[in-house]
Amino acid sequence: IRLGLSTGEVVAATDGGSGDFLITGDAVNVAARLQQGAESWEIVCSARTARAAGEGFAFGGVVEADARGKGAPVEARRLEGARSSTAPRRRTPFLGRDADVAQLELTSGRAMGERRPFLITITAPAGTGKTRLLEEFLARLPEQQPEARVVTAQCLPYGQRLTYWPLHTLLLQLLGLPEDTDPDEIRPAAQAWLERAGDSAPHRTAELLAATFGTTEGDPIDRAELFAAWRSAVELAAREHPLVVVVEDLHWSSDSLLDLIEVILQPRGEAPLLMIVLARPELLDRRPTWGGGRRNYVALNLEPLDDLAIAALVDFLLEGPPQAVVDTVVxxxxxxxxxxxxxxxTLRERGPDLRDPSAVTAAVAALPDTVHATVLARLDLLPPDSRRTIQLGSVFGRSFRTSGVPAVEPGLAEGLAEAVDHLLEHELLRPGTGDELTFRHILIREVAYQTLPRGERARLHGAAGTWLETQSIGREEEAAELVAFHFREAVTLGTAAGIDLDP
Ligand SMILES: Nc1ncnc2c1ncn2[C@@H]1O[C@H](COP(=O)(O)OP(=O)(O)OP(=O)(O)O)[C@@H](O)[C@H]1O
Ligand SMILES: [Mg+2]
Structure with missing residues (x-):
């Protein structure tokens, strides 16, 4: 086996004839070249992939890969393996969010003090700081609740196929077993604990808990019975010790796990139990009723981190850069x-002179692949009309008018109102004056724009320019610059894509 990995834009399509899924593009070609050049059992990554992989992986030195068909040799690096996390990393201080921490602590104090189960759901788009907030809360917890025990279920990307897997770690933590416990040891350990804890049917409950991960043979299990077993286990654990159950990244869970967690999170009776669920807003697309109608439910939607905190973060990471750099990043x-x-x-690794404002602006202008990927994942989940609307809107810029969308793509007129509602509801766009819409975050606009093939961008800029021109009758001068911008983009991109544009 040899692997070549590369990062970049690709065109993905389903072949009409064979039904095959095809991806083409420069990144695919580069990956193929790297793969051909790799030794067996080697993984060779393009420099861009290595950068995006960040600090989690170790790479060998730069090698220049054979690049037939490409102008210059491809810069590549050999993957050596995952980097051990033992290397001491300078932890960033926790910044801002005082009110959010206070709200978590208040709720936790009530759950523990009044012995009433509470559920807190923390939602925010990727990278807003849900995990960091939780870590801060948990770090302070021993002071507030010395007795409390914390167990965590971590949902994984592509977790939809790993039905109940995230509960595996949670069960081991409940039983106090190490991560690498032999599967056969789980059931007896669970049974012994359930007996001690006073479960009414320890043998059966233990069997069900272990069967969640297919560690026992036997009849296919009944879902209702399985869910009840998990609920008892969590209730019993909370009666032993005040318990905090954390579910990380619930938006990635399978549907079955969502069902199960909904049951676990509705314990009967009194117990000092705090449940904290972290999720991106997509969770509410999958389960609009999440949390609805429950007692003791707290929904905490994290706002963007304030500029002062971001500035302090940048200052810390770059070890006191010039103020202009901080301002640019903020x-x-x-x-x-x-x-x-x-x-x-990016600034640290690419190393532009931090005192040169134009070098800093240029370095910051490119979107890091890691950021691109997280935003893209969100756009990929949109229904087709909403996705198309946001792509078309991105051609106009950070803000656009709803009426501009059918002007560049008449086919979309019908579903437009609904598509826009969806985008507003999902906090990708924000309404402005009149029919104007603004992208909530500059990132969303940029990533949406990048999902358009170059040739299409050219055509759409042409259409946008034409429409803006018709809209500006009487104010031509005001609009001239903008109209000219779109026509210029249309020509530049069109030429690059080899399209002959007839203005
Ligand atoms: N209040 C904060 N102070 C300092 N750094 C923060 C703060 N909030 C977040 N960060 C940093 O920002 C990055 C992203 O935060 P975090 O991983 O918590 O986001 P998230 O909302 O959990 O995202 P995801 O949905 O991808 O899991 C991390 O490196 C984190 O350390
Ligand atoms: Mg997180």
Whole structure:
């Protein structure tokens, strides 16, 4: 086996004839070249992929790969493996969010003190700081609740196929077993604990808990019975010790796991139990009723981090850069600490002279691949009309008018109102005056724009320019610059894509 990995834009399509899924593009070609050049059992990555992989992986030195068909040799690096997390990393301080921490602590104090189960759902788009907030809360917890025990289920991307897997770690933590426990040891350990804890049917409950991950043979299990077993286990654990159950990244869970978690999170009776669920807003698309109608339910929607906190973060990461650099990153990050952190990383690694404002602006202008990928994942989940609307809107810029959309693509007129509602509801766009819409975050606009093939961008800029021209009758001068911008883009992109544009 040899692997070549590369990162970049590709065109993905289903072949009409064979039904095959095809991807083409420069990134695919480069990956193929790297793969051909790799030794067996080697993974060779393009420099861009290596950069995007960040600090989690170790790479060998730069090698120049054979690049037939490409002008210059491809810069590549050999993957050596995952980097051990033992390397001491300078932890960023926790910044801002005092009110959010206070709200978590208040709720936790009530759950523990009044012995009433509470559920807190923390939602926010990728990189807003849900995990960091939770870590801060958990770090302070021993002071507030010395007795409390914390167990975590971590949902994984592509987790829809790993039905109940995230509960595996949670069960081991409940039983106090190490991560690498032999599957056969789980059931007896569970049974012994359930007996001690006073479960009414310890043998059966243990069997069900272990069967969640297919560690026992036997009849296919009944869902209702399985869910009840999990609920008892969590209730019993909470009666033993005050318990905090965390579910991370619930938006990635399978549907079955969502059902199960809904049951676990509705314990009967009194117990000092705090449940904290972290999710991106997509969770509410999958389960609009999440949390609805429950007692003791707290929904906490994180706002962007304020500019002062972002500035402090940038200052820390770049170890006291010039103020102008901080300002540039703050303006670009718009309250997203993940984005700010990645921009700081870009500046550190690419090493432009931080005292040269134009070099800094240029370095910050390119979107780091890691950020691109997280935003793209969100756009990919949109229904077709909404996705198309946001793509078309991106051609106009950070703001656009609803009426401009059918002007560049008449076919979309019908579903437009609904598509726009969806985008507003999902906080991708924000309404402005009249029929104007603005992208909530500059990132969303940029990534949406990048999903358009170059040739299409050219055509759409042409259409946008033409429409804007008709809209500006009587104010031609005011609009001239904007109209000219679109026509210029149409020609430049069209030429690059080899399209002959007839103005
Ligand atoms: N209040 C904060 N102070 C300092 N750094 C922060 C803060 N909030 C977030 N960060 C940093 O920003 C980055 C993204 O935060 P985090 O991972 O918590 O986001 P998230 O909302 O959990 O995103 P995802 O949906 O991808 O899981 C992390 O590197 C984190 O350390
Ligand atoms: Mg997170």
């Amino acid at each position: 303006a670009r990050a718009e309250g997203n600490p993940f984005y700010a952190g990645e921009l700081a990383r």
